[in-house]
Amino acid sequence: MKKDLKSWSFCPASKIVEDKEVMNVNVNLKMNNRFSVSECVKLYKTADLYQLARAADYIRKKVHKDAPDTVAFVLDRNVTYTNICDCKCKFCAFFRLKKSPGSFVLTTDEILEKIEGLAKIGGSQIMLQGGLNPQLKLDFYIDLLKAVKCRFPSITLHSFSPPEIDHISRVSNKSVDYVLKTLQQAGLDSLPGGGGEILVDRVRGKVSPNKIGSRRWLQIMRAAHKIGMKSTATMVFGMGETLEERFISMKKVRDLQDETGGFRAFL
Numbered sequence: 001m002k003k004d005l006k007s008w009s010f011c012p013a014s015k016i017v018e019d020k021e022v023m024n025v026n027v028n029l030k031m032n033n034r035f036s037v038s039e040c041v042k043l044y045k046t047a048d049l050y051q052l053a054r055a056a057d058y059i060r061k062k063v064h065k066d067a068p069d070t071v072a073f074v075l076d077r078n079v080t081y082t083n084i085c086d087c088k089c090k091f092c093a094f095f096r097l098k099k100s101p102g103s104f105v106l107t108t109d110e111i112l113e114k115i116e117g118l119a120k121i122g123g124s125q126i127m128l129q130g131g132l133n134p135q136l137k138l139d140f141y142i143d144l145l146k147a148v149k150c151r152f153p154s155i156t157l158h159s160f161s162p163p164e165i166d167h168i169s170r171v172s173n174k175s176v177d178y179v180l181k182t183l184q185q186a187g188l189d190s191l192p193g194g195g196g197e198i199l200v201d202r203v204r205g206k207v208s209p210n211k212i213g214s215r216r217w218l219q220i221m222r223a224a225h226k227i228g229m230k231s232t233a234t235m236v237f238g239m240g241e242t243l244e245e246r247f248i249s250m251k252k253v254r255d256l257q258d259e260t261g262g263f264r265a266f267l
Contacts, residue, residue: 034254040247076125076158077118081106081144085131087163089208091239095131105133108147115152126152127192128159138172138179142186149187157187158232161194162220166212176223184229191224193234193267199249203241214249218256225262232265 028035035043043052061068082105085095096103115126126148145157160168160183169176180188198204199214212220224231233253237246250266257263 034251034258037244037247037251040250041244044243044247074125075118075121075123076127076156077114077123078127078129079106079111079114080130081111081128082130082133082136084133084135086134087132087208087210089211091207091236098133098135105136108144111144112147112151115148115155119152119155124154125156125158128157129161129192129194130164132163132167134171136168136171138168138174138182141168141183145183145186145188156189158190158192159188161192162217163195163212165191165220165224166216176220177227180220180224180229181227184227188229190229190264191221191231193221193232193263196234196249196253197236198239198241198245199252200241200245203239203245207239214252218252221256221262222260225256225260230262230264232267233263234267 028039064070080094083094083096084098084103084105085092086097088095111128118126128144128148141160145159148155148157165176165179165183168174169179172179174182195211196217197208199217201213201215204211204213221231221233235246235249235253241249253263253266
């Protein structure tokens with residue numbers, strides 16, 4: 001028990017980290033090498049929190065060398081335009097079927113009213129996000145984006161996750177590329193990383209079998225980046241995945257970032 005407590009301590013624990021382990025962290029950072037999944041697992045289990053924090057700070061200052069001590073934040077709001085969804089993910093307590101009590105689709109006026117509240121306190125970004133509603137076709141999203149941009153031209157529209165983009169593509173019988181370009185022209189600025197959860201299909205098949213797989217999620221993000229649309233990536237853990245699978249998921253995001261440079265945040 002004493003050993004376990006020591007391993008989980010947030011206090012410096014130099015004995016936990018072998019000199020070789022620390023050296024490998026520093027060498028990889030200085031040479032811009034990527035850690036393998038097995039190396040990440042080992043660091044997670046053995047490395048000192050403060051050593052990892054110093055390594056992360058080193059990278060942060062290197063990436064943001066023009067303003068190494070500047071920290072920024074975004075004041076935004078999540079507006080859920082519908083909770084009707086056919087995906088039926090096992091971990092979701094939010095969705096409703098079309099005829100279920102409490103199901104809804106907000107009107108454009110209702111959405112604009114919610115955004116007005118954000119604008120009044122100086123907010124700068126809106127995330128429009130909702131369920132995979134089979135009744136909503138591409139025109140609904142185009143009209144909504146145009147209405148928001150017309151009323152709030154300075155608001156950043158960080159909206160519609162890859163599962164939503166895939167859904168719009170399928171119900172509208174349009175390609176993903178067409179959907180993304182059309183939404184971008186209507187005012188969409190960037191994509192949120194929702195629906196990523198764990199990018200390992202073994203896990204996804206158990207908790208969200210009706211949602212797009214990891215390959216499709218990455219394809220849609222790649223397509224968005226290709227037309228100059230930035231995005232974020234999110235991760236939800238604790239759904240039965242292994243520690244190794246968490247790092248496999250992170251590596252997939254990291255590999256796409258190396259390819260496109262399109263992710264602006266990982267949550």
